[in-house]
Amino acid sequence: MRFEAHGLRSGYGSVPVLHGVSFCVAQGEIVALVGRNGAGKTTLVRTMIGLLRATGGQLRLGGADITRVPPSRRVRAGLRAAFQERSLFSQFSVGDNLRLSGHPPAEHGRVLGMFGESLAGREAQRAGTLSGGEQKMLAAASALASTASILLMDEPTEGLQPSNVGLLGDALALARQQGRGVLLVEQHLALALRLADRFVVLEKGEIVDTGTAGEAGLGDRLSGRLAL
Amino acid sequence: MDALTLELLNGLSLFATLAIVALGLGIVFGLMGIINLAHGEFVMIGAYVAYVTHANGLSHWLSLPLAAVVLFVLGACIEVGLIRRIHRRPEVTILATFGLSICLRQAVELIFTKDFRGVPNPVPGATRALGVLFPTYRYVLIGIAVVVVVVTLLAFTRSRFGLTVRAIVADRDLADACGVRTGIANFCAFGIGAATAGIAGALVAPLGAIEPQAGLAYLPGAFLVVIVGGFNRLWGVIAGALVVAAVQTGVIHFYDAVWAQIASLALAVLMLQLRRVPVEAANP
Ligand SMILES: Nc1ncnc2c1ncn2[C@@H]1O[C@H](COP(=O)(O)OP(=O)(O)O)[C@@H](O)[C@H]1O
Numbered sequence A: 001m002r003f004e005a006h007g008l009r010s011g012y013g014s015v016p017v018l019h020g021v022s023f024c025v026a027q028g029e030i031v032a033l034v035g036r037n038g039a040g041k042t043t044l045v046r047t048m049i050g051l052l053r054a055t056g057g058q059l060r061l062g063g064a065d066i067t068r069v070p071p072s073r074r075v076r077a078g079l080r081a082a083f084q085e086r087s088l089f090s091q092f093s094v095g096d097n098l099r100l101s102g103h104p105p106a107e108h109g110r111v112l113g114m115f116g117e118s119l120a121g122r123e124a125q126r127a128g129t130l131s132g133g134e135q136k137m138l139a140a141a142s143a144l145a146s147t148a149s150i151l152l153m154d155e156p157t158e159g160l161q162p163s164n165v166g167l168l169g170d171a172l173a174l175a176r177q178q179g180r181g182v183l184l185v186e187q188h189l190a191l192a193l194r195l196a197d198r199f200v201v202l203e204k205g206e207i208v209d210t211g212t213a214g215e216a217g218l219g220d221r222l223s224g225r226l227a228l
Numbered sequence B: 001m002d003a004l005t006l007e008l009l010n011g012l013s014l015f016a017t018l019a020i021v022a023l024g025l026g027i028v029f030g031l032m033g034i035i036n037l038a039h040g041e042f043v044m045i046g047a048y049v050a051y052v053t054h055a056n057g058l059s060h061w062l063s064l065p066l067a068a069v070v071l072f073v074l075g076a077c078i079e080v081g082l083i084r085r086i087h088r089r090p091e092v093t094i095l096a097t098f099g100l101s102i103c104l105r106q107a108v109e110l111i112f113t114k115d116f117r118g119v120p121n122p123v124p125g126a127t128r129a130l131g132v133l134f135p136t137y138r139y140v141l142i143g144i145a146v147v148v149v150v151v152t153l154l155a156f157t158r159s160r161f162g163l164t165v166r167a168i169v170a171d172r173d174l175a176d177a178c179g180v181r182t183g184i185a186n187f188c189a190f191g192i193g194a195a196t197a198g199i200a201g202a203l204v205a206p207l208g209a210i211e212p213q214a215g216l217a218y219l220p221g222a223f224l225v226v227i228v229g230g231f232n233r234l235w236g237v238i239a240g241a242l243v244v245a246a247v248q249t250g251v252i253h254f255y256d257a258v259w260a261q262i263a264s265l266a267l268a269v270l271m272l273q274l275r276r277v278p279v280e281a282a283n284p
């Protein structure tokens, strides 16, 4: 299954943010989406999952046009997102959050164990009372533990301690190994360079550069793009 | 002392009626962000179900479940045929449900004419309790209304369906992105909202005239309850009905019904000032 965006446009009300974005994520690859704050990365993720309406262009999942399909059907078709913000129901328990994401109680132990001991046994705690990093891990674990074939991860390492960044990297690599496709929005180039197969640079709602892992001078080029 | 007891019972009866009439309005607004101006017509149609039940020689009590079923089906059809197509646009839903309320009134008028209909009181007479005589049917009404409201709210808060629905209230986008079928939840929520209105209509049928315009009388009070109770909290319906019933009963006791209406309006304005975030909070 392949996820494709063709000339995707989107924005908020009358304010356009994405001005025709085209790229794709195939199964078995990690595509890093990098760009400065406000470049439109989150907007792109929210448009891909269907929370923002595409004002132009097309989205295709496994060949089928899903541009006008509601989010819940995209999810059932194999797409899954872990959002940068508001990624959990903060008033609900950790267990209820997992149930809502489609994980039956029998699976909760496995999902919560994905990041070592940090989340283990926290099912009854209210999600909003987890620390920022723990919330990110829970959202990431919930997406990774799903059966989705394409994962959209919006800055999953934000606020994570280095050891957990490592665990997350391993989990993403495993997802790729399982033949899933990952769009990884990432500010930390080191992790992106370590993991990703391909790179897409977004600037002011347009793709201004792309690259492939192992390309000569890629790291310098990307950090140049992200610098002021 | 007895006068006060009587006022309390009147207040309680008003509370129960307000709560069950507003329940569906609150559910539909809280869960779907829809201001349903046809809600009063659902209540009116529930009363007509009671009338038809009576006209066919059946027991009044049978009309309560019958009204629930009829209105669930009607509500579900309206959700699929109308609301679903427009529900992301609040201003359009207001116009559409306003139009719908006119259509429903006209349809009822075509079938039943404008004539006033009535249903005899299934438990006539009064019961002496706490030192005062109070109509027995009103005790029954209070009991049934409270049970319906509490059971409905428990269903929405305790079951798996309830969890889904509460997730939609808390964050519709996130629920959508979790793969929750917000469409089916909307369908059920609208149907259940209409069903409770139907029960309310059948329940109040023996207390007044049944006619096509009857629903109009219920809408302002129900809105007031939802506004006072809060937009995004289902249990707010109970709190809202308590406050509105207390204010109305109190003002009627010390002044008169006109001042009670004025006080209600002032309360609505005050609560709207305090709450600020009505429509977009429920429906981004
Ligand atoms: N809800 C919103 N309403 C209006 N503008 C928004 C909203 N969210 C984001 N934006 C604007 O869209 C642009 C892109 O934001 P975003 O996609 O969040 O960037 P990134 O995730 O790359 O940091 C920014 O200029 C931001 O101000």
Ligand SMILES: [Mg+2]
Residues within 6 Å of the ligand: A041, A042, A043, A084, A154
């Ligand atoms: Mg972002």
